[in-house]
Amino acid sequence: MRPMHHPMLPSDKDAVAGLSLTAGLTRRVWRFSRSYHPRVAGFLAIIVAEALLGLLPPLLIRQILDHSIPSKDRTQVSVLAAVMIGAAVLGAGLSLAERWLSAAIGEGLIFDLRSRLFDHVQRMPIAFFTRTQTGSLISRMNNDVIGAQRAVTQTLGSVVSNVVVLLTTLVAMSLLEWRLTLLALLLLPLFVIPAKRVGRRLAAITREGFDLNASMNTTMTERFNVSGALLVKLFGRHEDEQRGFTDRAGRVRDIGVRSAMYGRVFLTALTLVGAVGAAVIYLVGGHLVISGTISVGTLVALGVFVTQIYNPLTGLTNARVDLMSAFVSFDRVFEVLDAPNPIVDRPGAVELTDPRGEITLDDVWFEYSSGAEVSIASLESEAQHATSDRAGGPVLRGIDATIEPGQLIALVGPSGAGKTTLSQLLPRLYDVTTGAIRLDGHDIRDLTQTSLRAAFGVVSQDPHLFHDSVAANLRYARPNATDAELEAACRAARIHETVASMPDGYATVVGERGHRLSGGEKQRLAIARMLLRDPAVVILDEATSSLDSENEAAVQAALAEALHGRTAIVIAHRLSTITGADQILVLDEGRLVERGHHAELYAAGGLYADLYRTLVRGEASLT
Numbered sequence: 056m057r058p059m060h061h062p063m064l065p066s067d068k069d070a071v072a073g074l075s076l077t078a079g080l081t082r083r084v085w086r087f088s089r090s091y092h093p094r095v096a097g098f099l100a101i102i103v104a105e106a107l108l109g110l111l112p113p114l115l116i117r118q119i120l121d122h123s124i125p126s127k128d129r130t131q132v133s134v135l136a137a138v139m140i141g142a143a144v145l146g147a148g149l150s151l152a153e154r155w156l157s158a159a160i161g162e163g164l165i166f167d168l169r170s171r172l173f174d175h176v177q178r179m180p181i182a183f184f185t186r187t188q189t190g191s192l193i194s195r196m197n198n199d200v201i202g203a204q205r206a207v208t209q210t211l212g213s214v215v216s217n218v219v220v221l222l223t224t225l226v227a228m229s230l231l232e233w234r235l236t237l238l239a240l241l242l243l244p245l246f247v248i249p250a251k252r253v254g255r256r257l258a259a260i261t262r263e264g265f266d267l268n269a270s271m272n273t274t275m276t277e278r279f280n281v282s283g284a285l286l287v288k289l290f291g292r293h294e295d296e297q298r299g300f301t302d303r304a305g306r307v308r309d310i311g312v313r314s315a316m317y318g319r320v321f322l323t324a325l326t327l328v329g330a331v332g333a334a335v336i337y338l339v340g341g342h343l344v345i346s347g348t349i350s351v352g353t354l355v356a357l358g359v360f361v362t363q364i365y366n367p368l369t370g371l372t373n374a375r376v377d378l379m380s381a382f383v384s385f386d387r388v389f390e391v392l393d394a395p396n397p398i399v400d401r402p403g404a405v406e407l408t409d410p411r412g413e414i415t416l417d418d419v420w421f422e423y424s425s426g427a428e429v430s431i432a433s434l435e436s437e438a439q440h441a442t443s444d445r446a447g448g449p450v451l452r453g454i455d456a457t458i459e460p461g462q463l464i465a466l467v468g469p470s471g472a473g474k475t476t477l478s479q480l481l482p483r484l485y486d487v488t489t490g491a492i493r494l495d496g497h498d499i500r501d502l503t504q505t506s507l508r509a510a511f512g513v514v515s516q517d518p519h520l521f522h523d524s525v526a527a528n529l530r531y532a533r534p535n536a537t538d539a540e541l542e543a544a545c546r547a548a549r550i551h552e553t554v555a556s557m558p559d560g561y562a563t564v565v566g567e568r569g570h571r572l573s574g575g576e577k578q579r580l581a582i583a584r585m586l587l588r589d590p591a592v593v594i595l596d597e598a599t600s601s602l603d604s605e606n607e608a609a610v611q612a613a614l615a616e617a618l619h620g621r622t623a624i625v626i627a628h629r630l631s632t633i634t635g636a637d638q639i640l641v642l643d644e645g646r647l648v649e650r651g652h653h654a655e656l657y658a659a660g661g662l663y664a665d666l667y668r669t670l671v672r673g674e675a676s677l678t
């Protein structure tokens with residue numbers, strides 16, 4: 056059957072390339088599951104014991120048929136039957152123990168993989184998140200993690216059990232009657248040859264299914280958050296969204312049917328071969344019994360054994376398939392765990408204590424790096440990945456500046472000049488490409504990230520709030536803040552009255568990303584949150600959109616309070632902030648083109664004078 060091709064999906068070639076990794080992967084999985092090895096050993100020992108126990112009943116039956124019954128030995132019949140019961144009870148106990156061990160191992164592995172993934176992913180630099188599709192990432196944490204644990208418990212267990220059952224049964228059979236055993240084995244190639252092919256196809260289908268699931272997840276996480284839902288509605292795209300989604304859901308359905316049919320056709324063929332095998336044993340064995348070569352008991356025991364070798368064979372061929380798809384999952388989980396993190400603490404990084412807030416920029420150049428360096432291709436969308444290696448060129452070009460503790464710096468410049476980018480370099484959301492940024496004389500790359508970030512309070516252009524109460528959102532900045540401290544911060548940020556008038560006050564839950572608040576309210580709440588952190592340096596990216604005249608005065612007052620006694624870098628769109636700044640830095644196309652006070656820059660009649668006149672016109676039209 057031809058696979059369906061789609062630009063977003065890995066081709067057959069990818070799937071097979073993934074499968075050829077299994078040798079290295081096996082070692083990796085082995086190392087990863089090291090702490091479970093004692094339990095795995097116990098689990099496997101139980102499986103072997105169960106397999107050996109399975110040999111007992113046919114041999115007991117043979118004994119009853121060939122010896123107890125002909126010699127009319129009633130005691131022996133009772134004893135043998137009792138042994139059968141004992142074996143069954145022991146088998147039941149072993150099966151419970153086996154299940155407990157496999158569940159403990161499997162769930163433990165899921166836990167390990169999940170917590171490692173979570174830890175690794177949340178430490179990734181911001182560039183990783185700007186490129187990654189959230190839904191795909193979540194899918195790795197759910198579906199693939201579960202797929203991976205199956206490799207270790209279900210699949211490994213069934214492989215071992217089947218191998219042991221197969222070998223011991225074959226040994227028992229050949230001891231009973233080697234010619235009939237050979238006969239049964241002649242049918243073996245009928246199992247093994249198609250199994251290989253089906254295994255490969257099924258693994259490819261599984262990978263395709265996981266990718267489609269991930270892409271559905273992405274659609275849901277993007278469309279079912281407030282901003283996404285708003286876009287869909289305002290642009291009336293329901294029909295198209297529905298079409299795109301059902302297209303993928305439909306392909307998941309088709310894949311499900313295909314893989315079910317692959318599995319079942321194969322299973323049916325095997326059952327058929329098994330039945331034929333048993334018939335052949337009885338055909339040939341029956342004649343041998345009539346001619347007196349073997350006993351009835353031996354034939355019956357062989358008849359039972361022969362079904363016991365075809366079952367594990369079926370299991371083994373399926374195990375191959377399961378193992379391959381489980382390894383696909385492991386592969387995908389490791390892919391995320393292996394993603395390199397370029398922003399890590401340097402060995403011997405120092406803790407910054409009592410920051411003063413003196414900042415120097417020393418010939419800072421910055422360029423957003425290409426996708427390959429910061430993300431995983433399979434977690435990006437195809438369109439994005441295609442453009443990922445196109446270099447964007449430098450966004451900041453040779454910035455030199457010194458900011459004294461306690462100064463208020465206004466960063467101004469046209470849209471796209473690099474203001475936000477520059478502000479993000481300070482707390483090391485990105486690393487400079489060349490040059491250096493120093494805080495209190497330390498290169499920020501020599502400081503621990505935790506202590507560096509503790510020195511900064513950032514209020515971004517579009518502040519984010521979690522879907523939680525106002526108080527919980529504020530305490531994100533300082534978990535042990537008292538109610539009084541929350542209120543003080545909110546009063547300073549001129550948002551206390553608003554919060555107090557909400558239905559549940561500070562316990563009011565703000566919707567996802569704060570969608571129950573106006574833009575200005577959200578920004579003031581973000582300022583309050585930042586104040587709770589009490590940072591040495593404040594970075595404020597004023598949002599032009601929240602500049603309505605009613606909020607203006609409140610935000611202005613909040614700012615004055617927030618910036619008092621701290622180094623402040625404000626990406627300013629408000630005249631009052633700009634004119635009151637100790638130093639104005641004018642950025643244009645990544646270059647620092649002008650710097651100084653309002654009066655001198657305005658008098659110089661350059662880019663700043665132009666920007667200023669535009670702002671004056673804008674504010675005049677507002678009032």
Ligand SMILES: Nc1ncnc2c1ncn2[C@@H]1O[C@H](COP(=O)(O)OP(=O)(O)OP(=O)(O)O)[C@@H](O)[C@H]1O
Nearest residue numbers: 185423447450468469470471472473474475476477
């Ligand atoms: N994550 C990113 N990856 C690649 N390029 C980016 C990224 N973020 C911003 N850029 C580019 O860097 C340049 C500077 O963007 P930046 O956001 O710093 O501008 P800005 O001065 O803050 O503009 P605005 O006033 O509109 O907020 C722009 O050309 C932008 O396209």
Ligand SMILES: [Mg+2]
Nearest residue numbers: 474475476516
């Ligand atoms: Mg910006």
